[in-house]
Amino acid sequence: MLNFWFFLLLFTLGCNSPATARKPDPFTFPELQSTVLPDPSAFFSPNLTSSPLPTNSFFQNFVIEKGDQKEYIHPYLIKSSHSSLSLSYPSIFSNTSLTQQIFTPDLNISVLHNPDPTRTHVVSSFSDLGVTLDLQPGLRFFFVRGSPYLTCQILKSAPLSISTVHKIRAFVPNSSKTKYKINLSNGQIWILYSSSPIRLTRDESTIESENFRGVIRIALLPNRDAKLEPVLDRFSSCYPVSGRARFRGSVSVDYKWQKKGSGDLLMLANPLHLRLMDKSSVKVVDGFRYKSVDGELVGVVGSSWVLKPDPVSVTWGSIKGVEKEKESRHEIVKALEQDVKGLDSSNVTTNSSYFFGKLVARAARLALIAEEIEIEIEDADVIPKIKNYLKGTIEPWLDGKFVGNGFLYDKSWGGLITKQGSTDKTADFGFGIYNDHHFHIGYFLYGIAVLAKIDPVWGRKYRPQAYALMTDFMTLDGGSGSGSKYTRLRCFDLWKLHSWAAGLTEFENGRNQESTSEAVNAYYSAALMGLAYGDTRLVAVGSLLTAMEIHAAKTWWHVKEDDTLYGADFTRENRVVGILWANKRDSVLWFAPAEMREARFGIQVLPLLPVTEVLFSDLEYVKQLVEWTLPSLERKGVGEGWKGFVYALEGLYEKENALEKIRKLSGYDDGNSLSNLLWWIFSR
Ligand SMILES: *[C@@H]1O[C@H](CO)[C@@H](O)[C@H](O)[C@H]1NC(C)=O
Ligand SMILES: *[C@@H]1O[C@H](CO)[C@@H](O)[C@H](O)[C@H]1NC(C)=O
Ligand SMILES: *[C@@H]1O[C@H](CO)[C@@H](O)[C@H](O)[C@H]1NC(C)=O
Ligand SMILES: *[C@@H]1O[C@H](CO)[C@@H](O)[C@H](O)[C@H]1NC(C)=O
Numbered sequence: 001m002l003n004f005w006f007f008l009l010l011f012t013l014g015c016n017s018p019a020t021a022r023k024p025d026p027f028t029f030p031e032l033q034s035t036v037l038p039d040p041s042a043f044f045s046p047n048l049t050s051s052p053l054p055t056n057s058f059f060q061n062f063v064i065e066k067g068d069q070k071e072y073i074h075p076y077l078i079k080s081s082h083s084s085l086s087l088s089y090p091s092i093f094s095n096t097s098l099t100q101q102i103f104t105p106d107l108n109i110s111v112l113h114n115p116d117p118t119r120t121h122v123v124s125s126f127s128d129l130g131v132t133l134d135l136q137p138g139l140r141f142f143f144v145r146g147s148p149y150l151t152c153q154i155l156k157s158a159p160l161s162i163s164t165v166h167k168i169r170a171f172v173p174n175s176s177k178t179k180y181k182i183n184l185s186n187g188q189i190w191i192l193y194s195s196s197p198i199r200l201t202r203d204e205s206t207i208e209s210e211n212f213r214g215v216i217r218i219a220l221l222p223n224r225d226a227k228l229e230p231v232l233d234r235f236s237s238c239y240p241v242s243g244r245a246r247f248r249g250s251v252s253v254d255y256k257w258q259k260k261g262s263g264d265l266l267m268l269a270n271p272l273h274l275r276l277m278d279k280s281s282v283k284v285v286d287g288f289r290y291k292s293v294d295g296e297l298v299g300v301v302g303s304s305w306v307l308k309p310d311p312v313s314v315t316w317g318s319i320k321g322v323e324k325e326k327e328s329r330h331e332i333v334k335a336l337e338q339d340v341k342g343l344d345s346s347n348v349t350t351n352s353s354y355f356f357g358k359l360v361a362r363a364a365r366l367a368l369i370a371e372e373i374e375i376e377i378e379d380a381d382v383i384p385k386i387k388n389y390l391k392g393t394i395e396p397w398l399d400g401k402f403v404g405n406g407f408l409y410d411k412s413w414g415g416l417i418t419k420q421g422s423t424d425k426t427a428d429f430g431f432g433i434y435n436d437h438h439f440h441i442g443y444f445l446y447g448i449a450v451l452a453k454i455d456p457v458w459g460r461k462y463r464p465q466a467y468a469l470m471t472d473f474m475t476l477d478g479g480s481g482s483g484s485k486y487t488r489l490r491c492f493d494l495w496k497l498h499s500w501a502a503g504l505t506e507f508e509n510g511r512n513q514e515s516t517s518e519a520v521n522a523y524y525s526a527a528l529m530g531l532a533y534g535d536t537r538l539v540a541v542g543s544l545l546t547a548m549e550i551h552a553a554k555t556w557w558h559v560k561e562d563d564t565l566y567g568a569d570f571t572r573e574n575r576v577v578g579i580l581w582a583n584k585r586d587s588v589l590w591f592a593p594a595e596m597r598e599a600r601f602g603i604q605v606l607p608l609l610p611v612t613e614v615l616f617s618d619l620e621y622v623k624q625l626v627e628w629t630l631p632s633l634e635r636k637g638v639g640e641g642w643k644g645f646v647y648a649l650e651g652l653y654e655k656e657n658a659l660e661k662i663r664k665l666s667g668y669d670d671g672n673s674l675s676n677l678l679w680w681i682f683s684r
């Protein structure tokens, strides 16, 4: 009931403004110049570099190292190198261990007689849904995600060259010379549209233009299907230049594209978009489809979309509450007393921001479990002890007094780094080069939320530091002129609707994320912090991001037996993706081979929380996943920690069986505990 009123309240309040705008908090962690971060000014236009820049974005490869690694701008792979731009409509390779898109430079666009072919591109602007690349002064590409057309604006009259690694089989202009149909020897048919007549000549594999100024658009005709040609013709004159995603309370993410030209806007939706989309304000062109590693992309006409997730009500405790039976309750109390007895902040030996955060969150769970079973009545000591532990562990990180590590502010990209990460790219799993921020900080936020809940005076004192941590990856404003210290939504991809963990490293398959459950934890913990501080905006934004991340995990990471999204071999062999890349699905993990199914399982489940119920609400899938994993537990040397997570989910449909196995465990993951596992089982 309480939740219902709460959501009603959020709904009525609405919330277009950023989570952090209400009360600008002056606190910033001390500034430090990193010795391992690249210089952003190499690829960003000077008018962009004074504001925080994206570090985990869909176009990150364009702005690090030489900027010449490909990125997936649906439905095409794009590579910009040596002053030329290559466009690929990728084929998909799939076997039992991976699913990956293969890049072939189907079309290669450049300016003829380029005086300076060594020159690199410049990002002249970027938005939630697109990035604008100036290949050279006067040659601009608007990459807006999901546009079936590649759009190029030639601002200064110049002759173009379009080459291909294939042979040109046919090349047919229409009579006004504003449309050319290009048949390639690999079977692809491309259509080129121009804003005014253009004279093109060609030889076996190159097309050249005379001087031209204006807009050129190039699109692949899906499936060489002549019936779809009129669709491409019809929408060829309206092009998007950028796109913005707005948050409406906890209710929806709304897209709006800035468009130029004339007519209606045709874009492509991924499977999750289609699932969440309010179809009343757009027109879905059902037969118009492109293939993609993310599932088929379907045409949608309309210059704004509304995406509504199934709402997630963020709560401190389990949905149904813990069993009231005396015996089960007694068992949790006993475990809890034991776990709390082991808490001693001076005994923590790790200085890693990740492992330290996990310990903090583990202890914070004990406090919430104690509250949920109303333990105070019999053991008044438990909560104060946890409180002391949380203070003893969290405060040094917020005060800058932690020996051996700590949070610092990097001005060059605009974000937090750790002390160890400031001189070592690999320290803290790459936190210093912007890897995994939501994971590490998420654990700290969980601890802070719980401590602020049980000790509001402490909460008030450390509110500025707490918000500095949260805004590092959850700022909703950001961008030039915003005055924000952090980039907008550091990890969350507003088009894919999930986070990327990889930061400033060049990868041939783009960004990646392994643990969806840790990503869910980050936004969920931020929402809990909102609850603790009475910040309804933060609750709304945190809940919405939690809901989206869960949808994305269910769409792209959780592989059901009868799914058709990925190749049949991959689907047969895998019940869950290990690492998900922009351009690839992997069965391996960063830290384990595909055969270690228990690790793949565990990293997609931990930490075990009330919101885990929502992430694994599909019981049919849970059963498939557990049964796929169980044989792996028979191997010698499988960690007790991993087993705990498997038994926990088994408990969703085989409670007694799972409980017996949990009782026999001799150890737990460093972020988990017997108390937490028992709480989980007894609240099913
Ligand atoms: C799947 O394909 C990749 C890439 O070609 C290869 O490295 C891997 O060994 C293949 N896996 C299996 C199980 O054949
Ligand atoms: C594209 O064409 C340019 C200019 O001819 C050439 O330098 C470049 O290597 C080509 N790129 C690819 C990927 O083929
Ligand atoms: C930055 O400058 C470029 C010109 O170099 C301009 O086209 C672009 O719109 C500017 N971007 C912003 C965000 O002001
Ligand atoms: C181009 O491809 C289309 C579709 O396969 C085909 O109908 C047409 O005849 C081709 N044109 C030439 C000149 O090869």
Ligand SMILES: *[C@@H]1O[C@H](CO)[C@@H](O)[C@H](O)[C@H]1NC(C)=O
Binding pocket: 174, 175, 176, 177, 178, 179, 193, 233, 234, 236
């Ligand atoms: C050529 O194709 C373009 C794009 O579809 C269209 O706008 C134009 O009217 C066509 N010209 C003729 C003469 O049909």
Ligand SMILES: *[C@@H]1O[C@H](CO)[C@@H](O)[C@H](O)[C@H]1NC(C)=O
Binding pocket: 341, 342, 343, 344, 346, 347
């Ligand atoms: C902390 O470490 C000390 C010294 O090793 C030990 O005596 C004590 O039992 C430990 N405390 C806990 C709660 O484990």
Ligand SMILES: *[C@@H]1O[C@H](CO)[C@@H](O)[C@H](O)[C@H]1NC(C)=O
Binding pocket: 349, 350, 351, 352, 403, 404, 405
């Ligand atoms: C961090 O802890 C490791 C051991 O876990 C230790 O080797 C290292 O010296 C510590 N680093 C600092 C800066 O304290």
